[in-house]
Amino acid sequence: xxxxxxxxxxxxxxxxxxxxxxxxxxxxDKCVRRLWSKALLRACADGGANRLYDTMxxxxxxxxxxxxxxxxxxxxxxxxxxYAIKGCEIISTPDQDHTDFTKCLELLQKKIEEKHLxxxxxxxxxxxxxxxxxxxxxxxxxxxATCITPVPIIxxxxxxxxxxxxxGKHKMHVDTGMEGDWCGLIPVGQSCNHVTTTGLKWNLxxxxxxxxxxxxxxxxxxxxxxVTVETDHPLLWTMAIKT
Amino acid sequence: xxxxxxxxxxxxxxxxxxxxxYAIKGCEIISTPDQDHTDFTKCLELLQKKIEEKHLxxxxxxxxxxxxxxxxxxxxxxxxxxxATCITPVPIIxxxxxxxxxxxxxGKHKMHVDTGMEGDWCGLIPVGQSCNHVTTTGLKWNLxxxxxxxxxxxxxxxxxxxxxxVTVETDHPLLWTMAIKT
Numbered sequence: 033x034x035x036x037x038x039x040x041x042x043x044x045x046x047x048x049x050x051x052x053x054x055x056x057x058x059x060x061d062k063c064v065r066r067l068w069s070k071a072l073l074r075a076c077a078d079g080g081a082n083r084l085y086d087t088m089x090x091x092x093x094x095x096x097x098x099x100x101x102x103x104x105x106x107x108x109x110x111x112x113x114x115y116a117i118k119g120c121e122i123i124s125t126p127d128q129d130h131t132d133f134t135k136c137l138e139l140l141q142k143k144i145e146e147k148h149l150x151x152x153x154x155x156x157x158x159x160x161x162x163x164x165x166x167x168x169x170x171x172x173x174x175x176x177a178t179c180i181t182p183v184p185i186i187x188x189x190x191x192x193x194x195x196x197x198x199x200g201k202h203k204m205h206v207d208t209g210m211e212g213d214w215c216g217l218i219p220v221g222q223s224c225n226h227v228t229t230t231g232l233k234w235n236l237x238x239x240x241x242x243x244x245x246x247x248x249x250x251x252x253x254x255x256x257x258x259v260t261v262e263t264d265h266p267l268l269w270t271m272a273i274k275t
Numbered sequence: 276x277x278x279x280x281x282x283x284x285x286x287x288x289x290x291x292x293x294x295x296x297y298a299i300k301g302c303e304i305i306s307t308p309d310q311d312h313t314d315f316t317k318c319l320e321l322l323q324k325k326i327e328e329k330h331l332x333x334x335x336x337x338x339x340x341x342x343x344x345x346x347x348x349x350x351x352x353x354x355x356x357x358x359a360t361c362i363t364p365v366p367i368i369x370x371x372x373x374x375x376x377x378x379x380x381x382g383k384h385k386m387h388v389d390t391g392m393e394g395d396w397c398g399l400i401p402v403g404q405s406c407n408h409v410t411t412t413g414l415k416w417n418l419x420x421x422x423x424x425x426x427x428x429x430x431x432x433x434x435x436x437x438x439x440x441v442t443v444e445t446d447h448p449l450l451w452t453m454a455i456k457t
Contacts, residue, residue: 131431164342164374164452165398165431167349175426192346216347221425222404243403244357244448249313249347266426270346 038205039186039195039271042067042155049152052144054136055080055097056158056170057106058189060087064157068095072149075140076115077132078102080158085111093118101125101139102132131166133159134173134180141181151183160189170194171220175266191275197267204269206231207257212272217241217248217261224265231259241267283307283321284314313348315341316355316362323363333365342371352376353402357448373457379449386451388413389439394454399423399430399443406447413441423449 041047043063053071055064057079064087068074074097076084081100085108088095092114099121104112116122125135137154144151159170170187174196177185186195191212206215217227223242229235233252241247253259261269281303286294298304307317319336326333341352352369356378359367368377373394388397399409405424411417415434423429435441443451 160346161343162372163396163454164376165396165400165433168398168400168402168429168452169431172425172429172431190344194346214345214347216350218347218350220350220402243354247350247354249351249354251347270350272345 035198035200036203036205037153037184038208039193039269040206040208040210040273042153042186043210043273044208050150051153051155052140052149052151052183054133054140054154054156055084056133056156057083058158058161059083061157061188061190063188064095067155067157071155072151073098073140073143073147075136076100077136078104079106081107081111081115083158085114096120098143099123099139101136103128106132130176131169131173133170134176137173137177137180137185141183144181144183154181154183154185156185156187158189159187160192160194171196171268174268175221188273191272193271193273195269197261197263197269199264199266201262202260202269204231204259204261205257206253206259206271210274211253212274213252214249215251215253215259215269215271217251218268218270219243219247219265220268222265224263224267226262226264227267228262229260231256278302280325281305281321283318285310288314312358313351313355315352316358319355319359319362319367323365326363326365336363336365336367338367338369340371341369342374342376353378353450356450357403370455373454374452375455376450376452379443379445379451381446381448383444384442384451386413386441386443387439388435388441388453392456393435394456395434396431397433397435397441397451397453399433400450400452401425401429401447402450404447406445406449408444408446409449410444411442413438 041049042051052073055076060083076097096118097120101123103126219241225240226238227236227241228238278300279302283305285308401423407422408420409418409423410420
């Protein structure tokens with residue numbers, strides 16, 4: 033069973049994708065404005081609310097999330113108060129065994145179900161910069177997400193996107209015009225013994241990918257506009273976004 | 276006052292005037308065009324050669340950068356740590372901003388974390404494969420013969436118990452990461 037999608041479709045002004053937006057605690061990229069208006073639901077994880085508040089100074093009322101969740105050790109008191117007064121749901125998730133991001137996804141999935149929404153993808157802004165342990169926690173959340181929501185999740189920050197490919201065949205359209213130069217396949221978590229790709233400059237043909245063996249970084253496209261990846265274990269796809 | 280012994284790479288990033296400046300100043304400029312390995316990996320190979328040539332006793336290789344920017348290049352830095360065991364016997368740490376990473380090989384490790392420069396957080400990341408038996412001391416949330424793996428458990432936002440020492444026992448390579456006070 034082949035799974036086909038276009039990773040950068042949410043960034044297209046003409047895109048018809050139904051998506052939800054999650055804002056994490058990292059400097060907010062400019063694309064948030066474009067992404068905000070067409071999102072079905074928008075949420076901030078803890079300090080992500082600070083980022084939204086600061087970035088949207090002067091027009092905050094136009095960028096009110098449906099909810100803000102977290103253990104609230106990062107959100108500033110005046111930010112929390114502002115969004116509470118404006119009617120945003122403030123949901124405390126104190127559980128220290130899971131990250132604010134993971135818990136935010138759980139709440140998002142609940143609301144998607146409550147509202148019977150048809151959602152194609154969850155777009156997450158942030159998570160790929162700053163503290164190294166938190167970058168790894170973002171990746172870890174993608175692994176846990178399969179048990180939280182059936183909706184695919186992409187994480188975007190600055191020029192990077194990551195997306196976890198589950199075992200099986202995948203077909204990705206990379207011809208939106210917003211793709212940057214590089215891409216890669218990162219066998220985080222475990223080696224992938226049988227990986228086959230098409231559409232890349234350096235393709236794999238039933239090769240093994242693994243830390244200590246081979247990790248595909250600084251790869252690029254062959255110009256066909258389509259990349260296919262077949263993998264026997266979860267494999268992290270990463271690609272550049274044109275800035 | 277800050278002239279490197281050598282500059283190596285495929286030179287697709289170094290600016291021409293920069294390359295010229297250091298060449299004129301007597302720094303060795305070494306082209307490593309091999310596209311199957313990163314500039315970092317190839318630089319380590321050259322560094323190891325020079326360490327051997329000069330018969331230097333080296334305790335650690337400190338790398339600045341590599342943990343920010345392009346996500347694929349962050350992962351490439353981590354990948355280089357795995358490859359490094361075949362390149363040099365010298366331990367390698369990578370530092371950028373407030374983060375440090377260091378790859379713990381299978382076995383027992385004892386780390387002193389009482390320099391006063393340690394920040395608040397630390398973590399253990401089973402990047403390449405699950406580690407089935409991990410035991411730690413000195414952390415706020417210790418592991419006792421636990422499994423670490425993506426999809427199971429990854430230790431992030433951990434911290435110290437105040438003893439000033441952290442021990443880690445692992446059956447597979449395990450990435451240690453910690454905060455540096457800024």
